[in-house]
Amino acid sequence: MTAPLPAALELERLTRRFGARTVLSEISLSVAQGRITCLLGESGCGKSTLLRLIAGVDRPDDGRILQGAHEVAGPGRFVEPESRKIGFMFQDYALFPHLSVADNLAFGLRDLPKSQRASRVSEVVERIGIGHLTARFPHSLSGGEQQRVALARALAPKPDVLLMDEPFSNLDQGLRERVRRETVETLRKIGATAIIVTHDPQEALAVGDFIVLMRAGRIEQLGSPFEIYDRPNSPYAAEFMGPCNRVTGIWNSGHLETPIGRFPGALDLPDGTLALACIRPQALSLGPDGDGISARVLSKTFMGDSEQIEIMVHPLGETLRMHSHVRIPSAVGERVSLRLNGAQVHLFAQTG
Structure with a gap:
């Protein structure tokens, strides 16, 4: 195992307030x-x-900053x-x-x-x-x-x-x-x-x-x-790092059951609980109608190196977005079959 790099900076529970507004709350971080x-x-x-x-x-209102072994900000100390x-x-x-x-x-x-x-x-x-x-x-x-x-x-x-x-x-x-x-x-x-x-x-x-x-x-x-x-x-982290399609399903025996597929996961949830799948656009692909989950093409946007395609799958209330680096011959309005690559599916407990 590779030894961890020494820390150039250590931030310990840093908090900063401006009046009644807390801008930073207990930030702890080691910078290698x-x-x-x-x-x-x-x-x-x-x-x-x-x-x-x-x-x-x-200056922080609470917490400490250490540079190497030396405290440069903290209670009663400021460099x-x-x-x-x-x-x-x-x-x-x-x-x-x-x-x-x-x-x-x-x-x-x-x-x-x-x-x-x-x-x-x-x-x-x-x-x-x-x-x-x-x-x-x-x-x-x-x-x-x-x-x-x-x-x-x-x-x-x-x-x-x-x-x-x-x-x-x-x-x-x-x-x-x-x-x-x-x-x-x-x-x-x-x-x-x-x-x-x-x-x-x-x-x-x-x-x-x-x-x-x-x-x-x-x-x-x-x-x-x-x-x-x-x-x-x-879900916030998943969606911030790149577009995601949100699909709600029911957790059952270590899998999330959704209208477009069954996805394995490790959520600590009782069976019958609602949970969420965040599905990357690149996890989706299309094939001829009858060879997968039936869907309809709603729109196609040419992006140069790829196409962005919106599809509707019954009974989902939201459209699904996919990206393809291969030209999709299907026209807008045409029925197709949806296929999924589970490697780009992230599962979370349903919140809010």
């Missing part, structure tokens, strides 16, 4: 050294507030941001418009002697590959160039932990994917410990070694990308 952790969740769930507590630009060796890359990059790229990089190194400062700037410039930009000013840089300069500036002081708040959200889609890939390659190459805030589940799956899914100021689920996607612990 040398890994990329993604804080994932919808707007307002507390991601950025948690990042601010870690950075030291805000100022500049003493935490934590880098912060802002969503809008926050480059100083009146300074050249080289001077932007040197800004956080003012405590170093001039020769060491110049050496460190040269080192990070070479590592990020922005030597051709050093004499330019932020207004003359593209979005991707600004992002790389902001990353270089955050890494220049050699932080123990790098915090990144929605670092790719200001980039166009095509550029975003390329810059994201280059950034992650750089972070992995230097063995950086990074915490990246994102609202995009696909981005978290692509980037994170570890994902922390947040909901309304609490941790809904945490784990590796595969654990979060393949084994969601709630």
